[in-house]
Amino acid sequence: MSRLGYLFGEGFRGIFKHGFMSFATVTIIIACLIIMGTISLLSINIDALIGDLEDQNEIVAFVDENMDDIGAAALQQEIRNTENVSTAEFVSREEAMDNFMGNYDSALMEGVDATVFRHRYVIQLDDIAEMAKTQQDLEAIPGIAKVNAHLDYADSFIKIRNIITVVSLVLIVVLVFVSFFIMSNTIKLATYSRREEIGIMKMVGASNSFIRTPFVIEGLVLGVLGSLLAFVVQWALYNTLCNRITSAFSVSFLHIVPFTSVRVYVLAGFLAVGVVVGTFGGVNAIRNYLKV
Numbered sequence: 001m002s003r004l005g006y007l008f009g010e011g012f013r014g015i016f017k018h019g020f021m022s023f024a025t026v027t028i029i030i031a032c033l034i035i036m037g038t039i040s041l042l043s044i045n046i047d048a049l050i051g052d053l054e055d056q057n058e059i060v061a062f063v064d065e066n067m068d069d070i071g072a073a074a075l076q077q078e079i080r081n082t083e084n085v086s087t088a089e090f091v092s093r094e095e096a097m098d099n100f101m102g103n104y105d106s107a108l109m110e111g112v113d114a115t116v117f118r119h120r121y122v123i124q125l126d127d128i129a130e131m132a133k134t135q136q137d138l139e140a141i142p143g144i145a146k147v148n149a150h151l152d153y154a155d156s157f158i159k160i161r162n163i164i165t166v167v168s169l170v171l172i173v174v175l176v177f178v179s180f181f182i183m184s185n186t187i188k189l190a191t192y193s194r195r196e197e198i199g200i201m202k203m204v205g206a207s208n209s210f211i212r213t214p215f216v217i218e219g220l221v222l223g224v225l226g227s228l229l230a231f232v233v234q235w236a237l238y239n240t241l242c243n244r245i246t247s248a249f250s251v252s253f254l255h256i257v258p259f260t261s262v263r264v265y266v267l268a269g270f271l272a273v274g275v276v277v278g279t280f281g282g283v284n285a286i287r288n289y290l291k292v
Contacts (some may be wrong), residue, residue, distance in 0.1 A: 022222060028182050029226025029277065030233060033270050036175045037234045040269070041262070043168040048257050050161050059131065059149040061088075061138050063119040072119035075143050079121055082141070084134045086124045093117045118145070128154040176273060216279055223278020227270040234266065235259055 061079065063072040069092065079088040091099075096117040125134055135149045201211050238259045245256065259266075 022218075025222045026226040026229065029223060029274060030230040032175050032178060032182070033227060033230035033273060034234050034237070036172050036273070037230070037266055037270065038237075039168055039171050039175075040266070041234075041238060041257075041259075043164055044262060045257050046164050047161060048255055050157055052255055059123050059125065059135065059138075059147060061121040061123055061144050062146045062148070063121070064143050064145045065118050067119070067143055069119070071143065075141065076121065078141055079123065079138065079144075082134065082137050084126050084130045084137075086126045089122045091120045091122055093119055096120060129158050176277065212283060216283055219278040219281045219283070220275060221278070223274035223276075223281070224271065225274075226278075227274030230274075231263075231267050231270050234270075235263065 063075065072092075073090055076088055076090050079085060096119075100117070123138070125131060131149050131154045132151055135147045135151075138144055138147045198211055242256050242259075
């Protein structure tokens with residue numbers, strides 16, 4: 001226990017003994033995590049926006065014109081049971097005519113009656129990536145004459161979502177490596193002044209793990225501290241930016257994900273990165289000085 005207490009004590013003393021380097025390390029961690037968090041939150045919001053647009057991307061299934069009202073309405077349950085169908089709303093001929101008339105001058109449509117229109121179903125899907133398959137499944141239902149699906153829009157949404165996901169992951173991975181590299185070199189600068197002390201400890205028989213542990217603890221503490229401070233700063237910046245966007249733009253489709261709904265994931269991600277970067281940064285910083 002006394003040995004463990006000594007190692008932890010040395011780790012914490014190293015933080016305060018090299019205050020400027022510790023401050024620089026924490027600052028670098030905060031900056032890198034905020035950039036990573038901003039990219040991740042931007043990706044989450046864009047994905048949510050695309051999801052909202054997906055919900056508005058409906059397909060329409062037209063009922064065979066030879067079917068009567070009862071037969072057309074009876075298809076609703078079979079359509080709802082089709083894989084990937086979220087909702088299916090039945091629209092009668094009369095309702096379709098009323099909707100159509102509401103968009104045009106009624107004088108121009110004089111003499112047009114409901115028999116010109118078909119019964120139809122307005123359908124929303126669970127996953128637009130499966131739109132083409134769902135279109136085929138719906139057209140295979142007896143009584144469905146035709147299905148109109150915006151496959152081009154669906155493909156565009158999917159491509160945008162995939163590109164954003166890949167770019168975000170690449171940037172996050174790059175920033176993790178940058179954080180690790182900068183932090184390792186920052187700790188190396190703090191370790192440089194203690195190289196003679198490390199050499200003497202090696203000569204008197206101290207093991208590598210005994211010498212390394214205080215530096216690992218130091219890096220771990222700095223990583224956790226930087227993660228917690230970055231989380232607080234990220235929360236404040238995100239809420240400030242969201243409030244300004246909300247007050248500046250009154251756009252109905254612009255849905256901003258509240259930070260409270262993702263704060264647990266952000267905190268967990270920040271802590272994970274801080275712990276990994278801090279621990280391995282401390283190990284890497286002292287590695288060369290152990291080769292005595």
